[in-house]
Amino acid sequence: xxxxxxxxxxxxxxxxxxxxxxxxxxxxxxxxxxxxxxxxxxxxxxxxxxxxxxxxxxxxxxxxxxxxxxxxxxxxxxxxxxxxxxxxxxxxxxxxxxxxxxxxxxxxxxxxxxxxxxxxxxxxxxxxxxxxxxxxxxxxxxxxxxxxxxxxxxxxxxxxxxxxxxxxxxxxxxxxxxxxxxxxxxxxxxxxxxxxxxxxxxxxxxxxxxxxxxxxxxxxxxxxxxxxxxxxxxxxxxx
Amino acid sequence: xxxxxxxxxxxxxxxxxxxxxxxxxxxxxxxxxxxxxxxxxxxxxxxxxxxxxxxxxxxxxxxxxxxxxxxxxxxxxxxxxxxxxxxxxxxxxxxxxxxxxxxxxxxxxxxxxxxxxxxxxxxxxxxxxxxxxxxxxxxxxxxxxxxxxxxxxxxxxxxxxxxxxxxxxxxxxxxxxxxxxxxxxxxxxxxxxxxxxxxxxxxxxxxxxxxxxxxxxxxxxxxxxxxxxxxxxxxxxxxxxxxxxxxxxxxxxxxxxxxxxxxxxxxxxxxxxxxxxxxxxxxxxxxxxxxxxxxxxxxxxxxxxxxxxxxxxxxx
Numbered sequence: 001x002x003x004x005x006x007x008x009x010x011x012x013x014x015x016x017x018x019x020x021x022x023x024x025x026x027x028x029x030x031x032x033x034x035x036x037x038x039x040x041x042x043x044x045x046x047x048x049x050x051x052x053x054x055x056x057x058x059x060x061x062x063x064x065x066x067x068x069x070x071x072x073x074x075x076x077x078x079x080x081x082x083x084x085x086x087x088x089x090x091x092x093x094x095x096x097x098x099x100x101x102x103x104x105x106x107x108x109x110x111x112x113x114x115x116x117x118x119x120x121x122x123x124x125x126x127x128x129x130x131x132x133x134x135x136x137x138x139x140x141x142x143x144x145x146x147x148x149x150x151x152x153x154x155x156x157x158x159x160x161x162x163x164x165x166x167x168x169x170x171x172x173x174x175x176x177x178x179x180x181x182x183x184x185x186x187x188x189x190x191x192x193x194x195x196x197x198x199x200x201x202x203x204x205x206x207x208x209x210x211x212x213x214x215x216x217x218x219x220x221x222x223x224x225x226x227x228x229x230x231x232x233x234x235x236x237x238x239x
Numbered sequence: 240x241x242x243x244x245x246x247x248x249x250x251x252x253x254x255x256x257x258x259x260x261x262x263x264x265x266x267x268x269x270x271x272x273x274x275x276x277x278x279x280x281x282x283x284x285x286x287x288x289x290x291x292x293x294x295x296x297x298x299x300x301x302x303x304x305x306x307x308x309x310x311x312x313x314x315x316x317x318x319x320x321x322x323x324x325x326x327x328x329x330x331x332x333x334x335x336x337x338x339x340x341x342x343x344x345x346x347x348x349x350x351x352x353x354x355x356x357x358x359x360x361x362x363x364x365x366x367x368x369x370x371x372x373x374x375x376x377x378x379x380x381x382x383x384x385x386x387x388x389x390x391x392x393x394x395x396x397x398x399x400x401x402x403x404x405x406x407x408x409x410x411x412x413x414x415x416x417x418x419x420x421x422x423x424x425x426x427x428x429x430x431x432x433x434x435x436x437x438x439x440x441x442x443x444x445x446x447x448x449x450x451x452x453x454x455x456x457x458x459x460x461x462x463x464x465x466x467x468x469x470x471x472x473x474x475x476x477x478x479x480x481x482x483x484x485x486x487x488x489x490x491x492x493x494x495x496x497x498x499x500x501x502x503x504x505x506x507x508x509x510x511x512x513x514x515x516x517x518x519x520x521x522x523x524x525x526x527x528x529x530x531x532x533x534x535x536x537x538x539x540x541x542x543x544x545x546x547x548x549x550x551x552x553x554x555x
Contacts, residue, residue: 052428072431072432073434073436084429088426089425090425090429093422101422101435113415152429153433155433
């Protein structure tokens with residue numbers, strides 16, 4: 001089943017076509033990677049899906065229903081969560097409060113505060129941040145900040161989770177842990193769409209990869225196909 | 240952070256608050272009228288500062304529209320005072336401010352930072368000039384007489400509004416709504432992506448804060464007896480709550496209360512004792528506070544207590 005579908009998705013900033021007539025599908029339960037050189041329009045595409053930016057053209061549907069034109073909070077409540085390239089945490093709030101806010105507001109149905117607290121605590125346990133739950137988010141090291149962003153996104157109970165370079169700035173050990181975490185999230189039945197520059201991670205965890213270049217989709221396929229594609233090697237991977 | 244919370248609770252247990260309220264409620268029975276009138280003015284500043292903090296504290300949107308909301312209350316009182324009983328007039332003043340804030344909120348809360356500050360400031364100016372034009376060209380009057388109310392009644396009404404605004408501020412602070420406001424203040428974009436309807440939350444809070452300012456304006460007008468657009472929409476009243484909140488510290492609920500109370504009292508003392516140097520002294524004190532007490536007076540008290548307990552993480 002297609003959980004997310006984009007048809008002719010376009011975003012122009014003045015004369016610049018940041019995303020140009022991109023078609024894509026994400027199936028339920030898949031892990032799909034989105035790669036491409038800097039400035040290819042990857043984050044812009046994420047912003048269009050999550051509602052941060054209005055589209056110039058095209059249509060995005062989630063679970064068969066059109067979500068283009070909806071506000072970010074409405075899209076979140078429908079079940080699409082995301083993280084940001086540079087972690088956008090509530091820095092002056094505690095780790096626990098960060099997760100709690102997402103639990104309280106992320107879903108369509110109203111949740112009681114004790115239930116939300118229980119959920120937030122469980123998610124912090126899941127991403128292994130329980131020991132620092134009373135620390136302020138701004139005092140966390142980078143790897144933990146990324147984990148907290150993931151926990152906060154998970155707290156909105158998404159069916160589709162979009163990671164925007166969740167591994168950027170992490171060391172090899174931390175990258176291995178992050179890959180493990182993604183596998184765990186997948187086991188929960190959550191569909192994942194991820195932008196990533198860490199090739200090892202992308203090749204290992206993704207079922208399918210979409211390649212963007214200058215705002216257009218230039219390739220799509222399994223990690224094996226992408227790794228050997230002439231065009232992709234030329235514009236992005238290199239020899 | 241937990242410790243900070245515990246410290247403040249110990250600083251103001253429920254019993255102490257209750258005692259202070261009883262003291263304030265019985266005060267007119269045994270003190271001179273002068274003190275009651277002074278306290279009324281102090282309460283007015285406290286209410287406006289606390290209402291300002293309800294919105295601007297957690298969201299960090301600095302609003303300079305306080306004078307506009309207060310002025311709407313003042314004018315309501317002047318227009319309806321003769322025809323309706325006092326409680327109706329006060330409720331009407333609050334509701335008009337509330338509605339004005341809803342409209343402004345829907346229009347302007349998309350603006351951020353400096354743009355929002357300037358826009359809110361211009362609202363006060365717009366209201367003042369519009370009324371001035373209206374009064375001179377349409378009604379042919381410049382000022383209006385307001386029905387006079389006994390000063391103890393004014394005091395008690397002010398006290399009731401004071402209790403209500405504290406209650407509202409406390410409830411908002413400790414509710415999911417308060418958490419949403421803080422999230423918006425910390426990182427608005429992320430807040431919308433975890434399902435918070437930022438525009439709605441901001442607009443409602445802005446209107447709640449205006450509600451209490453309108454009520455205060457409506458009752459305060461009866462004390463002034465005569466008003467005109469310049470008195471009703473005095474831009475100084477837009478800056479006072481900001482200064483008072485900074486003076487007291489916005490981190491805690493009692494920060495703005497202290498800040499406004501001390502500030503208003505200081506103003507009174509300085510104007511009576513040093514009428515010529517009052518602005519100079521006032522300015523100097525403010526500069527010292529902002530330079531040396533970034534978290535206000537409440538922050539100072541907390542630091543002193545913390546130092547006594549244990550040297551902690553340097554974060555506020």
